Amino acid sequence: MSKEIVVIGSGLAGMSCAAYLGKAGHRVTVIEKNFTYGGRLQTVSEQGFTFDSGPSWYWMPDIFDSFFADFDKKTNDYYDLTRIDPGYRVYFGEQDHFDLVENLDELKRNFSKLEQGGGKALQRYLDDAGEKYEVAVKKFMYKPSLSPLEYIHFDLIKRLGRLNLFRPISKHIRQHFDNQKIIQMLEFPSLLLGAKPSETPALYSIMNYADIVLGTWYPSGGIRSVANAIYEVAKSQGVNFSFNQPVNKISINTNKATEVVTNKSSYHADIVVANADYNHVEQTMLPKFYRNYSKSYWEKRTMSPSALLFYVALNKKLDISHHTLFFDSDFNKHAKEIYDGPKWPSEPLFYTSCASKTDPKVAPDNGEALFILIPVAPNLVDNEQTRKSYFQQVISRMELLINQDIKDHIVFSKSYAHRDFISDYNSFQGNAYGLANTLFQTAFLKPKIKNNKINNLYYTGQLTVPGPGMPPALVSGKIVADQIDIEIK
Numbered sequence: 503m504s505k506e507i508v509v510i511g512s513g514l515a516g517m518s519c520a521a522y523l524g525k526a527g528h529r530v531t532v533i534e535k536n537f538t539y540g541g542r543l544q545t546v547s548e549q550g551f552t553f554d555s556g557p558s559w560y561w562m563p564d565i566f567d568s569f570f571a572d573f574d575k576k577t578n579d580y581y582d583l584t585r586i587d588p589g590y591r592v593y594f595g596e597q598d599h600f601d602l603v604e605n606l607d608e609l610k611r612n613f614s615k616l617e618q619g620g621g622k623a624l625q626r627y628l629d630d631a632g633e634k635y636e637v638a639v640k641k642f643m644y645k646p647s648l649s650p651l652e653y654i655h656f657d658l659i660k661r662l663g664r665l666n667l668f669r670p671i672s673k674h675i676r677q678h679f680d681n682q683k684i685i686q687m688l689e690f691p692s693l694l695l696g697a698k699p700s701e702t703p704a705l706y707s708i709m710n711y712a713d714i715v716l717g718t719w720y721p722s723g724g725i726r727s728v729a730n731a732i733y734e735v736a737k738s739q740g741v742n743f744s745f746n747q748p749v750n751k752i753s754i755n756t757n758k759a760t761e762v763v764t765n766k767s768s769y770h771a772d773i774v775v776a777n778a779d780y781n782h783v784e785q786t787m788l789p790k791f792y793r794n795y796s797k798s799y800w801e802k803r804t805m806s807p808s809a810l811l812f813y814v815a816l817n818k819k820l821d822i823s824h825h826t827l828f829f830d831s832d833f834n835k836h837a838k839e840i841y842d843g844p845k846w847p848s849e850p851l852f853y854t855s856c857a858s859k860t861d862p863k864v865a866p867d868n869g870e871a872l873f874i875l876i877p878v879a880p881n882l883v884d885n886e887q888t889r890k891s892y893f894q895q896v897i898s899r900m901e902l903l904i905n906q907d908i909k910d911h912i913v914f915s916k917s918y919a920h921r922d923f924i925s926d927y928n929s930f931q932g933n934a935y936g937l938a939n940t941l942f943q944t945a946f947l948k949p950k951i952k953n954n955k956i957n958n959l960y961y962t963g964q965l966t967v968p969g970p971g972m973p974p975a976l977v978s979g980k981i982v983a984d985q986i987d988i989e990i991k
Contacts, residue, residue: 503990504528505772508762510749510787513541514972515963516777517732517741518569518979523775524739525573526987531769532741533762535748535778535928540729542927543972546916550866551815553873554725555918557972558855559825561712563719565639565973566728569980573735580731581721584860589718590825592687593903600683601823604717617681624714627678627688631711634665638708643977646985647946647967666704667941674704686833693833693851693877697804697938698841706939718825720860728972744769749778752787752959759959773958773990775982780949780965782928792955804943806935806970807840807877808920812893814872815865815913820906822870824859828852828896830903836877841938844879846888852876852896869913881931884920893917935971936964944969951982960986 505528509520512534520530538544542556563583570577577583588601600616603609606628610621617623645652666674675688691709692702721727737743744767752774753761759774776783781800784793831849839847855873858865865871874896893915901908920932937943949966953959962982964970 505990506770507531507773507775507986508533508769508771509775509777510762510783511535511541511777511963512539512733512743513777513963514543514729514732514975515978515982516541516775517729517736518976519775519777519962519983520741520979521573521732521736521739522980522983523986524736524741526983528773530736530739530741532736532743533747533749533764533769534743534745536926537745539733539743539745540726541777541975543725543729545724545726546813548916549815549913551813551869551871551913552724552864553813553871554855554857555811555813557725558857558873558875560719560721560725560728560972561709562639562716562973564716565976569976570731570735572980573738575735577731580734581723581727583719583721585717585719586824586860588823589713590827591823592683592827592829594683594686595830596903596905599903600687602687602714606715609714613684616684617679620679620681620684623678627675627707628711628715630664631707632715634705635708635711637665638705642945643968643974644981645945645967646951646981647948648950648952648985650946653945666707667944669704670700671702671704671706672699674707675699686829687827689833690827690829692939693837693840697806697940698837701804701841701938701940703939703941703944705944720824720857722861724857724861724864725972732976749787752776752783752956754789754792754956757956759956771958773960773986775960775962775986777961777963777979779928779930780961780963781930783961786928788956792953794950794954800930804841804938804940805880805931805933806938808880808882808923808932809918809934810876810878810889810892811918812872812874812896813916813918814874814897814908815915816870816872816908816911817866817868817913818870818907818911819868820856820870820872820904820908822854822856822859822904822906824856826854826856828854828899828903830899840877840879844881846882846892847876847878850876850878850892850896852899854900878919880920880933882920884932889917889919930965936969939969951978951985 546553587604613620689699747764923929968974
């Protein structure tokens with residue numbers, strides 16, 4: 503039975519959900535507060551330089567392939583992928599770096615140079631992570647997680663012990679390795695994308711498998727190409743988009759959402775899907791009685807980091823990798839400054855992406871488009887003085903570590919942090935990635951995809967299952983679309 507469905511927000515999860523709902527024959531309208539689609543997959547363009555302003559890592563290509571296949575398409579119908587080699591370089595100090603090369607045999611040999619038996623240990627670690635990946639992606643990831651009972655079946659129970667849900671990834675890594683450089687390289691995805699390694703379940707070693715085995719990729723045209731592709735898929739399924747329309751409220755009648763009211767218009771709805779920030783939807787669009795979660799509930803969640811971002815245009819070429827991690831400061835200290843006693847970090851770790859090393863179109867000849875990210879605690883006071891101070895700090899450290907001049911070759915720079923995440927995306931506490939990947943914020947312990955009191959209101963995106971990141975966003979949209987179809991049949 504065809505339904506009139508309104509999706510609030512055109513991030514990847516919202517567009518994914520809309521595409522699947524359109525394919526199922528529903529009449530779907532996506533309402534977006536900003537001037538264009540894509541959520542955080544935007545660009546900054548100026549003076550011939552183009553920067554992906556949000557996500558910069560393309561991991562888990564199988565998830566993207568699966569999405570496009572559901573619409574009888576292939577990924578290369580929309581963009582070509584280049585595997586980056588090395589996936590990234592890590593600086594531990596001056597003249598002290600390590601490359602995560604694509605060739606696994608070479609990588610194992612290099613691990614053995616850092617630690618005796620390191621290559622064999624890496625293979626054992628990846629074999630274990632690969633098994634987790636197979637179970638997590640095929641058995642866990644696509645579940646709506648409305649009830650713990652969804653996870654009670656023989657195959658999952660049989661393999662539950664192997665998933666290491668109750669062992670922190672920090673301990674799991676140290677059971678395989680002693681070398682601190684190796685440990686930091688394997689812990690970094692959980693720190694930058696989720697939570698303290700000591701509070702992240704070892705299940706998330708799947709990120710190391712995705713990183714090392716499945717590879718780090720670059721889509722032609724940049725990450726924005728992904729948003730363009732999902733938008734095209736949604737449009738091909740008859741989905742309509744309305745931009746520049748912030749939603750003011752969701753009208754409720756006898757426990758049903760009946761209308762979505764924007765600053766310009768109103769939209770009748772048989773079903774509403776919210777892809778906007780979950781907390782923002784509940785606190786500003788719904789009467790208190792109809793909210794799944796209270797303000798205090800959200801304040802007690804462990805959020806993943808926010809980010810201080812810099813987009814830096816250079817009029818010279820750098821000898822640098824596409825992706826580079828700068829771990830020349832205290833890894834554990836920075837983690838504590840994000841999660842234990844939230845504050846601006848004293849000596850932050852940071853990360854750079856230089857897409858112009860792979861894609862010459864994003865910068866003029868003899869120039870570089872440099873993206874810098876510092877993970878920081880959410881809910882901090884964000885001002886220009888703080889931004890300038892950190893910019894000077896990281897540029898100076900970069901110059902020292904890569905032994906190249908940068909300051910004198912900056913054409914322009916722009917920054918982005920908490921207040922921008924809030925302004926552009928109504929992001930709770932200015933977070934960049936959603937909820938931290940802790941044990942008690944995994945699967946059915948995440949905020950629910952369905953409103954408990956409004957039987958036709960659903961939620962999708964990074965604050966619900968399966969979690970933050972581009973691949974989970976695509977899956978989140980499919981989960982909600984599938985659940986809607988189950989419930990209306």
